[in-house]
Amino acid sequence: MEAWLITLVSFCVCVCVCVCVCVLIFSTLSPPPTTVKTPPVPSHIPIITPILWLRKSSTELEQTLRSFHAKYGPVVTLWIGTRPTIFIADRSLAHRALVQNSSLFSGRPKSPATAAVLSSDHRSISSASYGATWRTLRRNLASEMLHHSRLASFSGARKCVLNTLLTRLKSASESRHCVRVIDHLQHAMFCLLLFMCFGERLDEGKVRDIARVQRQMLLRLRRFSVLNFWPSVTRVLCRKRWREMLRFRREQEEVLLLLIRARGRKQTVLNDDVVVSYVDTLLRLELPLEKRRLNEGELVTLCNEFLNAGTDTTSTALQWIMANLVKYPHVQERVVEEIRQVVGEGEREESQVIEEEELHKLGYLKAVVLEGLRRHPPGHFVLPHAVSEDVVLNDYLVPKNGTVNFMVAEMGLDPNVWEDPLGFKPERFLNDEGFDITGTKEIKMMPFGAGRRICPGYNLALLHLEYFVANLVWNFVWKIPEGGDVDLSEKQEFTVVMKNALHVHISPRI
Numbered sequence: 001m002e003a004w005l006i007t008l009v010s011f012c013v014c015v016c017v018c019v020c021v022c023v024l025i026f027s028t029l030s031p032p033p034t035t036v037k038t039p040p041v042p043s044h045i046p047i048i049t050p051i052l053w054l055r056k057s058s059t060e061l062e063q064t065l066r067s068f069h070a071k072y073g074p075v076v077t078l079w080i081g082t083r084p085t086i087f088i089a090d091r092s093l094a095h096r097a098l099v100q101n102s103s104l105f106s107g108r109p110k111s112p113a114t115a116a117v118l119s120s121d122h123r124s125i126s127s128a129s130y131g132a133t134w135r136t137l138r139r140n141l142a143s144e145m146l147h148h149s150r151l152a153s154f155s156g157a158r159k160c161v162l163n164t165l166l167t168r169l170k171s172a173s174e175s176r177h178c179v180r181v182i183d184h185l186q187h188a189m190f191c192l193l194l195f196m197c198f199g200e201r202l203d204e205g206k207v208r209d210i211a212r213v214q215r216q217m218l219l220r221l222r223r224f225s226v227l228n229f230w231p232s233v234t235r236v237l238c239r240k241r242w243r244e245m246l247r248f249r250r251e252q253e254e255v256l257l258l259l260i261r262a263r264g265r266k267q268t269v270l271n272d273d274v275v276v277s278y279v280d281t282l283l284r285l286e287l288p289l290e291k292r293r294l295n296e297g298e299l300v301t302l303c304n305e306f307l308n309a310g311t312d313t314t315s316t317a318l319q320w321i322m323a324n325l326v327k328y329p330h331v332q333e334r335v336v337e338e339i340r341q342v343v344g345e346g347e348r349e350e351s352q353v354i355e356e357e358e359l360h361k362l363g364y365l366k367a368v369v370l371e372g373l374r375r376h377p378p379g380h381f382v383l384p385h386a387v388s389e390d391v392v393l394n395d396y397l398v399p400k401n402g403t404v405n406f407m408v409a410e411m412g413l414d415p416n417v418w419e420d421p422l423g424f425k426p427e428r429f430l431n432d433e434g435f436d437i438t439g440t441k442e443i444k445m446m447p448f449g450a451g452r453r454i455c456p457g458y459n460l461a462l463l464h465l466e467y468f469v470a471n472l473v474w475n476f477v478w479k480i481p482e483g484g485d486v487d488l489s490e491k492q493e494f495t496v497v498m499k500n501a502l503h504v505h506i507s508p509r510i
């Protein structure tokens with residue numbers, strides 16, 4: 001070999017060794033520059049895994065996440081579609097993010113393609129980014145509809161819906177040996193939310209019409225959300241899906257706008273004995289940034305959100321609770337016993353109905369509802385959150401605009417908090433003097449989320465659940481039909497429902 005080449009190579013080797021030694025010495029003297037790492041990303045192959053994740057049901061997603069969390073810790077990233085989502089399984093991290101650092105974690109990711117059709121460009125409470133529009137819409141719902149005094153104005157409607165439900169269950173139980181209850185529960189909740197939305201009782205035909213257009217959209221929402229990924233590509237590849245979404249929305253507008261316009265005309269002659277409905281409050285509302293009233297599309301979007309948010313969530317929870325009361329007759333008996341002792345049997349001969357004002361005395365009933373929400377939260381995740389700036393959580397960087405979600409169902413089953421987490425034991429809530437469902441001090445479970453984006457309807461939901469559970473078990477004995485069973489397997493629809501709907505034998509209690 002040429003001498004100059006040998007010299008050159010050995011010179012290079014020398015320089016390299018020197019540099020390495022210098023770096024080593026230097027790095028032991030001064031700490032490395034602080035770069036915070038992003039959460040671990042298990043098994044990611046660009047393009048392939050994001051598509052695979054998109055195709056998974058959320059039950060499969062949950063199972064996979066569980067194994068990832070066991071392996072990689074409580075914070076992991078999954079690429080779903082074109083967007084990485086950070087999943088948080090730990091309740092104290094959820095508290096740090098959602099409650100202690102609420103302002104940073106209260107955004108929502110944009111859904112650029114479908115938003116124009118489904119949410120009037122993010123002008124619904126659940127889809128609006130954290131800002132003035134969201135605040136106005138949310139405050140309107142919270143203070144104009146869900147405030148105590150306003151809730152009281154709907155007690156007549158609740159009683160009326162309850163009586164219809166009891167009658168329907170009675171006649172169903174007389175004609176059939178076993179009753180599929182979810183249909184009745186869903187119908188009852190829907191009628192109630194419809195009344196609150198439009199301020200009047202609608203006839204059966206109309207209710208069925210609206211239920212149809214609402215359900216067809218609701219059950220396909222997950223499939224439509226895929227259209228937000230690579231919009232230019234999916235718009236072509238999934239043409240049929242696009243057209244279906246547009247058609248569903250058009251049908252929804254046709255049905256809902258009839259009611260909205262009718263209410264608008266009536267508004268000019270509103271007097272004292274007419275209840276104020278959600279549409280009435282929306283018709284008066286002004287968007288703060290645009291300084292204008294809501295247009296018809298936005299009214300449809302917001303009514304749609306109101307109906308969806310309050311119907312399936314509550315009827316799902318109700319079915320899960322009733323399923324457990326059937327599976328565990330001693331719990332059902334104890335609810336009845338409490339009502340008998342606290343409310344008294346003698347005074348209620350002519351009326352079989354437990355009144356709303358009596359509910360606060362029923363501690364065990366409350367515990368049953370809470371246990372139901374812990375063991376079977378209707379949503380196993382919250383809606384996706386977006387962070388507004390780079391933030392460090394558990395030593396991991398959550399980048400600006402990053403999407404974050406929380407494993408609601410997992411937290412309710414955490415064995416460090418809940419003894420025998422898979423059991424159904426309402427007593428566990430009895431020692432706790434007033435369990436805090438909002439998780440302000442500490443999150444033990446979060447069926448309604450936590451922080452600034454917490455479900456604004458949680459009070460109404462709890463009222464509905466307590467009122468209906470109390471009256472359903474007070475009026476009927478709920479039993480497993482002969483040869484039947486209560487199967488607690490789950491299935492993802494809009495919410496996580498019973499895979500095999502509850503079928504029961506119902507007989508009058510009194």
Ligand code: HEM
Pocket residue numbers: 125126127138141306309310311313314317377378379381382383384447448449450452453454455456457458460461
């Ligand atoms: C058992 C019944 C219910 C459950 C389990 C439930 C649960 C939830 C959850 C988990 C969220 C997402 C929170 C987050 O993203 O961090 C949410 C949001 C929401 N819920 Fe509920 N909910 C129920 C009933 C209701 C009712 C009755 C209403 C109103 C009529 C309602 C209205 C809303 C709205 C508007 C949002 C969006 C809030 C925002 O983004 O600021 N929900 N709910």
Ligand SMILES: *[C@@H]1O[C@H](CO)[C@@H](O)[C@H](O)[C@H]1NC(C)=O
Pocket residue numbers: 096097100101104390391392
């Ligand atoms: C909130 O976020 C900021 C910014 O990343 C961080 O410095 C702070 O420690 C966080 N607070 C908590 C309680 O996690």
Ligand SMILES: *[C@@H]1O[C@H](CO)[C@@H](O)[C@H](O)[C@H]1NC(C)=O
Pocket residue numbers: 110400401
């Ligand atoms: C975050 O989102 C906003 C609004 O969508 C955008 O203007 C901004 O460039 C994004 N920032 C980063 C760092 O992705």
